[in-house]
Amino acid sequence: MSTVSAATAGGPPSASEDTVLSVDHLVVEFKSGRQRVHAVSDVSFQVRKGETLGLVGESGCGKSTTGRALVQVQPPTSGSVNYLGQDLSALSNRQLRKVRTKIQMIFQDPISSLNPRRRVKDIVAEPLVIWKRGTKDEKADKVRSMLEAVGIDPDTAGDRRPQEFSGGQCQRISIARALMAGPDLLICDEPVSALDVSVQAQILNLLADLKARFSLTMVFIAHDLAVVKNVSDRVAVMYLGKLVELAGSDDLYRSAAHPYTEALMASIPEPDPEQKSAHKALSGELPSPLNPPSGCRFRTRCPYAAPLCAEQEPLLREVAPGHQVACHFPLVGGKADTSAAPNPAD
């Protein structure tokens, strides 16, 4: 088993052979007047071949910025993104364009991400046209089979325009377009957040099927941990620009070690009236990324915060094989042990 200790105390990343994507000490900052928005602060993780890594956290925590930095739409302020051993930020524009056929992104708002004036078959054929792949007939065949793969009837839908379709159908069309260039890595930024629950289930199942069929590796971004857990092998939890916990999906659910992960789990609406007692909504708002709290960034909302939390930043460390957490007093069996010895990494 490959260890996932890339981010512990600045040690060298231990990229194993099956690593497709390695993100090391990624920092993205934006200038806002004279201030700086700390959108992504020193985030490291790896994605292995064929796995789905989930990225979860509340609005504004830096999920999309991380996703955009992975494809270099958003150039990182520092740190690196390695795809199959190539440092993407070191590539020339031409080399980068080539790599981008292998890394595709799909977005939250399916309707506005499709050009309303173009016909569905032209939208889906776009990547082939850009990359000048195949003859006219070959392109048309590929479009047909891809539309069928995502559950859209090419005969009735091909000549229509995006407004004539529902949100779920538009998301299928944008997935078809993303798969046309034959990517290895698919980055999905909230692909189901704008859809209602029944359509959401259709799209999640579709992504699982396509992943198997086209041997895709995926990064799946969303704010709902139940959704993320359903599709992901491992889940990375972000809070205010930081990675706070990373673990196998079932492991994370069974033994969440970060108080924020615990709060995220409590906020999921369970379709079961008998689950009433589990509610413990997170209070307060996400602090401003212009001026993040000292020490642990979650301390202003953490029910277990102690003086140490304001003084020292908890570093990401391994609490169990493959399970990393950044907290001075990680939860054990659902309880914080504030009497425990503080984080040895400090």
Place this chain on the structure above:
Amino acid sequence: MIGRRGPQNGKRALEFPDVGESDEPLLVVENLHTSFRTGRGTVHAVDGVSLTVAAGTTLGIVGESGSGKTVLARSIMGLLPVRDVIKSGTVHFAGHDLTAMEPDQLREIWGAELSMIFQDPMTALNPVKRIGIQITESLRLHLDMDRKEADATAVELLRSVGIPSPEQRVRWYPFQLSGGMRQRVMIAIALACAPRLIMADEPTTGLDVTVQAQILDLLGKLQRERHMAVILVTHDLGVVADRADEIVVMYAGRVVERAPTRTLFAETHMPYTRALMESIPRLADPSGTRLQAIPGRPPDLIHPPKGCRFAPRCAFAQDKCRESDPPLRTAGSPDHLFACWFPLVHGTSTAPSASASASAAGDTTIDPGPVVQSP
């Protein structure tokens, strides 16, 4: 805190007896129909809906996108466009028939007795007005407060919906607030005159789950404090599972199941309700669990299919389902209504082709109760 309308309010033309004390439900909706004339034909968005809401309770209205939830909510409120709308049926609120009221009588009730929180807070708030003004407008209109009193009340209201530093925030504009804060402001406006019923149309759709939980908890707390009735409209059964007293499930403009919340979950009769429950990913399920997605899409409301409208997507559909429309009826408990020819009993379908396993399971018969509403 904000008191009830006091005797100083001499403007009030209508009397609203406190039906909270009586057995009469606060809201009684009977056989409501709303259709829109469009270029393509007539859209039957709400097609014969009846429901009641008792004072201080929460009714959840659940259904897929396009099932008619918003049109129903607006029809109850009397907030429909005047042109190209065909409507019938009655809405009695505290004994008054809202459907028979003049627009200026309705305006007197909106905000004061009955208020609405809209699906999209950014478009519902006026972008060029400070949020404080937007709250005090209705206070001054309905409660006859002077400026100073209204300003102080606005600050109090913002504090009660959990907005930090409300003294400063009253002077802010909507764009300066996050999505969650804007929805809190919407709630503050809806609460301003202490209405007896709040219609919340997907108040948290589009917000993230942490903010959603905060907003719904807030609404629940204020409801208990003020003994308000709430109608909570959503596409996510999870949202109403532990917050509603009773749930109405809508499909293609109609009520297909209606029951007290616990009964609805424990004894689901309508396959559509079950399908909605199963399409939600659950945290407790192992990762990679295949979701039970409902195939296809809701029907066209201009030419709805003959028979049961869910039949094209229903795993248990029989010939009978495609031929005739199942009426809304009861079975067993009088407060559990459903519209299905072959209801689920203890999770198993009573449809003939599905009964191979059902007969093995034993008791799966259901004695049909009286028909409550024929299609």
